[in-house]
Amino acid sequence: TYSSHTRCGFIFFQLFTDGTTNKLVGCYLDDSPNDVVLVRVYGNKTELIVDRDNELKSFQVLHANGCAPRLYCTFLNGICYEFMQGDALGTQDVRDPTLLRLIAREMARIHAIHAHNGCIPKPNLWIKMRKYFSLVATEFTEQASNIRIQQEVPSKVVLEQEMVWMKEHLSTLGSPVVLCHNDLLCKNIIHNSKEGHVRFIDYEYSSYNYQAFDIGNHFNEFAGMTEPNYGLYPSREMQMEWLKVYLQAYKLFTKNTEEVSQRELETLYVQVNKFALASHFFWGFWALIQAKYSSIDFDFLGYAVLRFNQYFKTKPAVMALQIPE
Template structure:
């Protein structure tokens, strides 16, 4: 979740020779502990303990369900066990990525293929999945604070966050427009930020980690959300959002792989790339909105030393900035 999830072993700590556990991070979302027997950290088991109030933001049953489905299809680490307030799973060897990596064609083609592989997983028993995006967004909306005890925080909140009436209107507008774009509902990661992608250069592959927000959602949302993450987290820079040319290459790689996994052949037309480009960039709006609401809730409950309110402001500002640009995009005849 936006790079601050302690479930993201971004900077891998050096273990002490005599230590059998390493605490990766500690915060509201989770506590993540690596357990191992040799000091080379080759065979590591991760234990994740859920943080305070995380049940407000994360559906834990949904997370485990998605984890198991992805694991069965070779798209997730081994899940060893679950317990009441956490789970235990395999550590993926490799490097957690940064914004500078995800725009590298050699790496982004691997990411596009891996995401296509997940999106191509069949829903079981012919079940037709529905997206829970609007339901989740509505739930987050009902949890956002109406003010803050801290005076400075409250001042910023009142001056820089749109009123709840405006937010409500935008949600209604998005649901109406985006639901009708024709993007298929598939199993999505829903939080594909750079640190949730582990690149193993030796093996030449990427794996995704952290399935806390995964579930059935619009295919174009998952890609739009990933494109938004090109901008980074602690110092968000939207000039890093992928340009049309990079997106064209990325989306073509994705569609070729998606069709291949679905057994539709691999021929991809310009029109198909163009249609997906429009859907993805319009769904990127919903991603800004979703994490904007999420950050407002974190601003209220989180003990992590991070400016969540500032992050919410950045996401909502980008939503309103992008809205006229992306709604002007028209599907080719």
């Protein structure tokens, strides 16, 4: 914790270390430790992977709908915004039956927001994935990294084949296109136990996207990020509980009914688990780009290898799932 003096007291600066894209600093006066302003300084070259204009639009839309904190200002390489009181969740918290329901309802609330002014929203998944693929570096500065990529990461030919196959297969599953968070890892969920609610933070990847991608991506994040354990991926039983709460809330927000049929539930289950494959690929590409440019102390290359491995490991079982007639 650092501090600097002003006429009205000391301003304290606390550096948060959990981010894997940016640097985050909390600022507060010595006599008001709970009134915190957050300053986020964008990571090196993150404009390659994050659409900053889109992030600001998402921030404002979500705030207007009571889902995000207040944005105070923007500057050349960062933003300043309201601190959201509560605790960031961990891998065990997202499995908790009470918190699980709160998270499902909050995601449904965001997915039900209409901010597209009557236009038919288009998913940005394939455009973004194609952009990331084009940025993936095959040459790294350290020779060791080059060798590691050649030995552990699938070839560009294989990656492109899978990407083309995914687009053909997943885009025909009928998943609605909604306003998505797209990065709902555990630490991006804040639980305010006093108020009894959860809120989502960090909207860098927010956009219109497939409903099932947002949910499948969240289920993948049950594994955690620093030392991912995909044995924590939610069981069918846990998913069904989550998806039922989500569908009831989503239908209430969009159609004024809470009635959910078994067929709707089964359909969403299949869509979600298939789109979870795309989530592995998306973040695999992201990590390869970060491995080249990021100054943050994290094994991005190892993380990329893990995500691609998990994709190929789970693909056969997931592809055997069929949407009910």
